[in-house]
Amino acid sequence: xxxxxxxAPDAQVPSLRSLQDQFASNTRYPASADEKLAFxxxxxxxxxxxxKAGQLYGLxxxxxxxxxxxxxxxxxxxxxxxxxxxxxxxxTGYRDHGHMLAYxxxxxxxxxxxxxxxxxxxxxxxGSMHMFSTAHKFYGGHGIVGAQVALGGGLALAHQxxxxxxxxxxxxxxxxxxxxxxxxxxxxAALWKLPIVxxxxxxxxxxxxAVERSxxxxxxxxxxxxxxxxxxxxxxxDVLQVRQAAEVAFAYVRDGNGPVxxxxxxxxxxxxxxxxxxxxxxxxxxxxxKEQRDPIEAIKRLLVEDGTAEDDLRAIDKEIxxxxxxAADFAETSPEPEPEELYTDVLVDxxxxxxxxxxxxEHAR
Amino acid sequence: xxxxxxxxxxxxxxxxxxxxxxxEALDIMLARDxxxxxxxxxxxxxxxxxxxxxxxxxxxxxxxxxxxxxSECGIIAAAIGMGAYGLRPVAEIQFADYIYPGLDQIVSxxxxxxxxxxxxxTAPLTVxxxxxxxxxxxxxxxxxxxxxxxxVAGLKTVIPSTPHDAKGLLIAAIxxxxxxxxxxxxxxxxxxxxxxxxxxxxxWKRHPxxxxxxxxxxxxxxxxxxxxxxxxxxxxAYGTMVHVVDAVAREKGIDIDLLDLRTLVPLDIxxxxxxxERTGRCMxxxxxxxxxxxxxxxxxxxxxxxxxxxxxxxxxxTGFDTPYPHSLEWAYFPGPVRIGxxxxxxxxx
Numbered sequence: 001x002x003x004x005x006x007x008a009p010d011a012q013v014p015s016l017r018s019l020q021d022q023f024a025s026n027t028r029y030p031a032s033a034d035e036k037l038a039f040x041x042x043x044x045x046x047x048x049x050x051x052k053a054g055q056l057y058g059l060x061x062x063x064x065x066x067x068x069x070x071x072x073x074x075x076x077x078x079x080x081x082x083x084x085x086x087x088x089x090x091x092t093g094y095r096d097h098g099h100m101l102a103y104x105x106x107x108x109x110x111x112x113x114x115x116x117x118x119x120x121x122x123x124x125x126x127g128s129m130h131m132f133s134t135a136h137k138f139y140g141g142h143g144i145v146g147a148q149v150a151l152g153g154g155l156a157l158a159h160q161x162x163x164x165x166x167x168x169x170x171x172x173x174x175x176x177x178x179x180x181x182x183x184x185x186x187x188x189a190a191l192w193k194l195p196i197v198x199x200x201x202x203x204x205x206x207x208x209x210a211v212e213r214s215x216x217x218x219x220x221x222x223x224x225x226x227x228x229x230x231x232x233x234x235x236x237x238d239v240l241q242v243r244q245a246a247e248v249a250f251a252y253v254r255d256g257n258g259p260v261x262x263x264x265x266x267x268x269x270x271x272x273x274x275x276x277x278x279x280x281x282x283x284x285x286x287x288x289x290k291e292q293r294d295p296i297e298a299i300k301r302l303l304v305e306d307g308t309a310e311d312d313l314r315a316i317d318k319e320i321x322x323x324x325x326x327a328a329d330f331a332e333t334s335p336e337p338e339p340e341e342l343y344t345d346v347l348v349d350x351x352x353x354x355x356x357x358x359x360x361x362e363h364a365r
Numbered sequence: 366x367x368x369x370x371x372x373x374x375x376x377x378x379x380x381x382x383x384x385x386x387x388x389e390a391l392d393i394m395l396a397r398d399x400x401x402x403x404x405x406x407x408x409x410x411x412x413x414x415x416x417x418x419x420x421x422x423x424x425x426x427x428x429x430x431x432x433x434x435x436s437e438c439g440i441i442a443a444a445i446g447m448g449a450y451g452l453r454p455v456a457e458i459q460f461a462d463y464i465y466p467g468l469d470q471i472v473s474x475x476x477x478x479x480x481x482x483x484x485x486x487t488a489p490l491t492v493x494x495x496x497x498x499x500x501x502x503x504x505x506x507x508x509x510x511x512x513x514x515x516x517v518a519g520l521k522t523v524i525p526s527t528p529h530d531a532k533g534l535l536i537a538a539i540x541x542x543x544x545x546x547x548x549x550x551x552x553x554x555x556x557x558x559x560x561x562x563x564x565x566x567x568x569w570k571r572h573p574x575x576x577x578x579x580x581x582x583x584x585x586x587x588x589x590x591x592x593x594x595x596x597x598x599x600x601x602a603y604g605t606m607v608h609v610v611d612a613v614a615r616e617k618g619i620d621i622d623l624l625d626l627r628t629l630v631p632l633d634i635x636x637x638x639x640x641x642e643r644t645g646r647c648m649x650x651x652x653x654x655x656x657x658x659x660x661x662x663x664x665x666x667x668x669x670x671x672x673x674x675x676x677x678x679x680x681x682x683t684g685f686d687t688p689y690p691h692s693l694e695w696a697y698f699p700g701p702v703r704i705g706x707x708x709x710x711x712x713x714x
Contacts, residue, residue, distance in 0.1 A: 063501035064500060064501025064502050064503060064506070064691065065501075065502060065503070065506060116501075116691050116692030117692070118692075120692075123692075124690075124691060124692030124693070125688075125690040125691055125692055125693065126503065126504075126691055127501070127503040127691030127692070128503075128691075129503060129505060130503055130504060130505070130691070142505075143462070143503065143504065143505025143506065144462065144463065144465075144505050145435050145463070146435065175434075175435040176435060178434030178435050178436045179435060179436055179437075179466065180436060180438050180439065180466065181466065206406070206407075206434070206435055207406065207407050207411070207414065208407045208410070208411030208414070209406065209407050209410065209411060209432050213409075213410065213432050214432060214433070214434045214435070215434060276414075280410065280411055336692055336693075337692055337693055339693060339696045341693060342685060342687055342690060342693045342696050342697060343685070343687060346686070346687050346688070
């Protein structure tokens with residue numbers, strides 16, 4: 001038997017637990033009063049937006065697939081509030097509305113995409129799962145489970161090559177964590193010390209399959225160990241914890257140390273998508289999270305303890321409701337794309353497929 | 366070619382939708398053959414996102430019907446290994462749009478293990494996968510990638526269009542000793558779709574081919590089904606489009622000879638030849654994109670074999686060469702207007 005490869009001892013590379021140890025010494029971000037209020041406002045916007053999306057789906061104004069982020073708001077807000085929007089990039093899967101709102105993208109054009117209107121962020125042709133914003137360095141919005149993680153590796157490589165100081169935040173779920181391409185990317189990211197933070201939003205269910213039934217290692221933050229990627233395990237229901245973890249992880253990545261794998265334990269209150277009644281879990285389990293772990297209620301309690309007036313919070317609620325109502329109005333009243341739009345953006349050059357023109361009557365039916 | 370097959374016994378009036386028919390085929394094969402195993406994302410405990418495997422894990426246990434991680438490459442690769450070792454795996458890929466991570470295994474391994482081993486090993490696996498649009502799935506839940514598989518030597522590609530055929534074809538696919546890609550048109554799981562999307566959804570129970578015999582039967586792979594007999598033109602279709610074409614022809618009162626191909630590989634070219642030689646006109650309809658679609662292969666075969674019988678060029682009505690859009694779904698879908706106009710043109714030619 002050959003001798004193990006005579007590599008550098010572990011002492012010369014950062015310990016795989018170093019970030020977790022640093023985080024564990026102080027898990028709460030010391031948010032200012034203004035920051036707490038901002039977190040509350042942003043999480044509430046996601047919550048109310050998603051509730052409205054659910055209503056519009058029920059009314060038939062949104063068709064097909066629609067995956068709501070309700071319950072997971074603290075993850076997107078805690079992480080993205082720590083980004084530098086000038087240089088950093090974000091990429092995620094199909095449960096993407098929350099990540100877009102967290103990045104300050106206009107709720108109107110997100111909602112209009114959900115309803116498939118021309119004013120939607122992808123002109124209605126992408127739909128709920130397929131949305132992008134170059135202005136915000138938001139790279140989607142991907143309907144194929146896990147595929148976005150590998151793309152995130154490419155974004156990070158571009159950050160590194162351009163020396164722009166940016167990092168890529170690549171979100172995926174506990175289900176996507178079992179896709180093979182995720183591990184190809186882990187290896188490349190660690191090998192080339194790419195500036196990327198892999199974030200597993202572990203909401204316990206890959207569609208209808210609980211993590212215990214789909215995953216040999218359910219401690220997802222350990223899954224980078226084989227690639228020497230340090231892991232962090234964070235309470236994703238606590239926005240201050242997530243933000244603190246982001247501070248630790250982003251500093252490490254920006255120092256050129258390579259990737260971090262962060263697992264955020266979270267929970268989705270609704271089914272996987274609008275067509276999922278979520279019968280694979282107990283009512284008690286859902287209630288426990290809603291009543292005892294809710295991220296928005298938690299920050300609200302902190303605000304009240306700090307002396308924020310109830311009236312001020314109510315004013316925010318009212319303002320958010322108005323924003324969401326305006327987004328819904330916009331999304332309902334905007335026109336659908338013209339049939340000619342079918343041909344746009346297929347290729348950069350003018351479209352040259354062999355298909356004949358669409359009879360106008362087809363769309364008018 | 367067989368006539369529209371109906372159950373021969375007294376149970377002939379039992380009506381199932383497509384999901385129930387597929388579930389029954391799986392149930393029967395699990396009961397008959399201990400080598401049959403079913404696995405895929407959400408298929409066990411949850412019973413499948415479209416409920417095609419509902420109740421099977423409870424009935425046959427977790428060693429025969431089980432959930433997998435979201436790992437399509439691993440799922441298909443495991444099925445190939447199991448098949449090579451003598452089992453008869455039936456893997457589900459939750460949407461055809463998710464099959465691409467497993468494409469390497471399908472193309473390079475499943476399709477060639479028999480050839481490569483000079484027949485010592487085979488890969489008798491069936492990959493079931495819902496495909497096609499009409500449910501507002503957008504670009505990652507609507508695709509019809511059948512031509513990618515018909516292009517690969519060593520695979521069989523099957524697409525049922527009725528509950529009766531879904532059951533018989535799935536049983537035949539599972540019993541087949543070659544790898545079979547079994548695409549299920551998800552738009553017609555719960556009822557045949559006329560293409561007139563603004564009309565109420567028809568349930569299967571009013572359709573004659575929802576009569577599904579009990580017990581084991583199979584429909585041989587490679588036999589087309591004649592849906593309607595006519596003189597005006599031959600129309601070749603499969604999956605959802607069979608019902609759309611049928612509805613359009615009825616509305617317009619054109620007596621078409623409509624063939625539901627049912628299996629693309631092997632293809633019932635003899636049935637196509639008999640029909641086209643009689644009608645002299647041929648239209649191909651599919652939902653997939655046009656360029657290099659299976660319609661191109663059909664058009665080539667028809668002109669190669671039946672050129673001197675043709676009175677007009679073979680016509681294709683297909684999806685456009687674009688991704689499947691979310692919002693313009695019905696502009697993309699080759700619906701009644703496009704098919705109807707094409708029929709008129711073909712009759713004038």
